[in-house]
Amino acid sequence: MSNLHVDKREMEINENLARFFFVLGDPTRLRILHELGEEEKNVSELSDRLGLTVSAISHQLKILRDKDLVRSRRDGKFIYYRMSDDHVRDIIRISRDHLCEDHSQEN
Template sequence: MKPAAIEECDNTCSGSEILLDDIRSAMPERSTTDKMAELFKALGDPTRVRMIYALSRQELCVHDLSAILDMGQSAVSHQLRYLRNLRIVKRRKEGKTVFYSLSDAHVEQIVLQTFEHIRHE
């Protein structure tokens, strides 16, 4: 089987230099794209996606998340620490109990919109 042909630009594209300069100047900083990739990496794990979905419904403690996800509390805590380090979730203490919630609506919207996209395939 022959490999697929690779299309090469012969540098004759009309007006592409101006367009490329516009795109290049609008490109996010490398540190920003690195953070975006970290977010998508976090969302690349089904357990974390389920955890984020549960937290999009309401604030929950580790015990509740363990019950919902049918996982040990240690494993849930490990995932929450990972998500907290990325500032995807935040925590609030009430006495001895720690409650977790999403840091803001942006991650919730990404997850919910992806869910809707998959549901309507």
């Protein structure tokens, strides 16, 4: 495989990774993911828990769904959302752990 092909593939991966972290960079979406990390919820439940309109929650869920960070299932007239897999939960947990570490003793 040529270096040009590897470099192009690496650039594509980095661009996708940047878009992924851009989606995670929104506090509202992180709050939604935090709620969904506990258990699946429908839009009304998320709206009540987060104090946001159903429309605002739905908009953010669409973005999260488009990036495959959440999945949904229908139960009667309700659609329930959950994190798409443990990787999403792990990325958020590891990031929180990193931010909460005491770095004052370093250097």
